[in-house]
Amino acid sequence: MPVDITALFVALPVVGLTVLAVYFLCREWADSPSSETAPSDDTSSLRKNLFTASTWLLALVYIVMGLPKLGALSDITHQFQNWGYSPTFMYLIGALEFVSGIVLLVPRLRLYASVVLSVIMTGAVYTHLAFDPAAYIAMPITCLAMLIFVSYESYRREWRDSKDFQEAAR
Numbered sequence: 232m233p234v235d236i237t238a239l240f241v242a243l244p245v246v247g248l249t250v251l252a253v254y255f256l257c258r259e260w261a262d263s264p265s266s267e268t269a270p271s272d273d274t275s276s277l278r279k280n281l282f283t284a285s286t287w288l289l290a291l292v293y294i295v296m297g298l299p300k301l302g303a304l305s306d307i308t309h310q311f312q313n314w315g316y317s318p319t320f321m322y323l324i325g326a327l328e329f330v331s332g333i334v335l336l337v338p339r340l341r342l343y344a345s346v347v348l349s350v351i352m353t354g355a356v357y358t359h360l361a362f363d364p365a366a367y368i369a370m371p372i373t374c375l376a377m378l379i380f381v382s383y384e385s386y387r388r389e390w391r392d393s394k395d396f397q398e399a400a401r
Contacts, residue, residue, distance in 0.1 A: 282384045285377045286335055292374065293332030293348060300325025314362050327351060335381070342385040349378045 299307045300321050311321040327347060334344035355371040 278384075282381065282388075285381055286341065289345075289348070289374065289377055289381060290332045290335040293328045293335070295332075297325045297327075297329030297332060301329060314358055324351060338385075338389055342382060342390060345378045345382040345385060349375060349382065352378060 303318065303321070308318065308321065311318065328351065331344040331348050331351075334340045335348075337344075352371045352375040356368050356375065359365075359367040359371060
């Protein structure tokens, strides 16, 4: 499979910027002297907008990427066969991507969906490293970085600060 140089030069900066954004946004909360100390309203608003945009973008990506696997398109089937995976595995991955993409839009279940998708993306990174040119890992790494950010924010918003979680911790 030939590497599209234009796609490579677009994808690599996106991966780098995504990883840096996740690092600095997560570090902001870790560096605060107290857990009650919140960042300024501007930073909080930017973080909320980035979280919302990332969630919707990931949901769209996984809904769209799950459908060809469920439909067993010939290109996707051929790729999975070249990688040594069975058609059943392809259907399983497609179903998990499609359903998890929808579940990403449900606030209380978002953390679970992002963890499932993170496991799938870790497998995708391995598969592309093992069987494809290195440039093919750009998309899975970008999605994985965004999923880590969404997982962290979902945990912080829905679980860590909820009454149920605080009562269970006691």
